[in-house]
Amino acid sequence: MRLPLLNHLHLFRDRSFATATLITGVFGLGLFGTTAMQPLMLEGLLNYMPETTGWVMFPRGVASAVTRMIVGRLINRYQPRLSVQRCRIGCRPADWQHRIPASGHCSGRPYSARPK
Numbered sequence: 001m002r003l004p005l006l007n008h009l010h011l012f013r014d015r016s017f018a019t020a021t022l023i024t025g026v027f028g029l030g031l032f033g034t035t036a037m038q039p040l041m042l043e044g045l046l047n048y049m050p051e052t053t054g055w056v057m058f059p060r061g062v063a064s065a066v067t068r069m070i071v072g073r074l075i076n077r078y079q080p081r082l083s084v085q086r087c088r089i090g091c092r093p094a095d096w097q098h099r100i101p102a103s104g105h106c107s108g109r110p111y112s113a114r115p116k
Contacts, residue, residue, distance in 0.1 A: 035060075 012018045042048040042056060071083070 012021070039053050039057060042053045043050060048056065074083070
């Protein structure tokens with residue numbers, strides 16, 4: 001018995017396709033991991049009530065839904081390369097904000113790696 005999925009393994013000979021598939025898979029696992037683990041962290045470590053955890057996670061879901069609708073309409077109008085560059089530039093302030101503690105000093109290390 002031949003499996004239909006295995007008939008298409010020859011596609012992975014193309015290096016671009018194989019690389020894109022690998023990167024997408026790793027990125028997807030990372031997103032799924034944070035989405036699945038954040039409510040557990042909020043309830044287990046921070047002692048949030050389940051309803052509060054839901055309200056904390058709510059904006060993330062709404063933003064994801066709205067963004068997907070916008071991207072779905074714009075994806076055929078613009079080159080994907082430009083969209084990725086805009087996203088990288090737009091995400092930089094948020095990434096930088098995670099590195100700055102309340103004191104305003106930035107050592108470039110995550111919070112857990114800072115000496116106490």
